[in-house]
Amino acid sequence: MGTIPTYEQALDILKKYNKEPFHIQHGETVGYVMRYFAKKYDPENVDFWQIVGLLHDLDFEEYPDEHCVKQVEIMKDEGLDQSIIDSTICHGYGMTGSTVKPEKQMEKILFASDELTGIIGAAALMRPSKSVSDMELKSLKKKFKDKKFAAGCSRDVIKQGAENLGWELDELLSETLNAMKEMESQQA
Numbered sequence: 001m002g003t004i005p006t007y008e009q010a011l012d013i014l015k016k017y018n019k020e021p022f023h024i025q026h027g028e029t030v031g032y033v034m035r036y037f038a039k040k041y042d043p044e045n046v047d048f049w050q051i052v053g054l055l056h057d058l059d060f061e062e063y064p065d066e067h068c069v070k071q072v073e074i075m076k077d078e079g080l081d082q083s084i085i086d087s088t089i090c091h092g093y094g095m096t097g098s099t100v101k102p103e104k105q106m107e108k109i110l111f112a113s114d115e116l117t118g119i120i121g122a123a124a125l126m127r128p129s130k131s132v133s134d135m136e137l138k139s140l141k142k143k144f145k146d147k148k149f150a151a152g153c154s155r156d157v158i159k160q161g162a163e164n165l166g167w168e169l170d171e172l173l174s175e176t177l178n179a180m181k182e183m184e185s186q187q188a
Helices: 007-017 021-041 043-055 070-077 082-092 105-126 137-145 155-165 169-187
Strands: none
Touching: 007 021, 007 043, 021 043, 021 105, 021 169, 043 082, 043 105, 070 082, 082 105, 105 137, 105 155, 105 169, 137 169, 155 169
């Protein structure tokens, strides 16, 4: 049985394998989004959800072609608990070498929101404010429909994620946007 690190320990692990500020920021963003959803759906495990979000792309910078596969080895070497390994690798189901399907609600939310945070972040950078604070769902939906915008973020995965959760796409878009607004307001 491995350990479940504190947030600070998990951030140190993330930074050990990721040097690019973008990848670190993405981990922090997804971690916060997961924390936001945990407060609603699993309040006793808010820290765990955040750590899973923070570490979900641990292997991506160094091993993009083995994403969610190499991560298992890295996390075991770091002594992380199997629950973290299982919860993080399922976000690559159907896209990477991961054969672990998201089953738990937390895993489904990670699968659904990961790519979406990229679209929201890119949309914020296009705004005069460079912020999500004044972004409305209508604006996000317009960017979402434009397949050339943030083309590396899979709309199909996001739609599949919403479907797996039994949510309307608008609910997923709105809630993830709200999570990122909350994160931004707390960082200000």
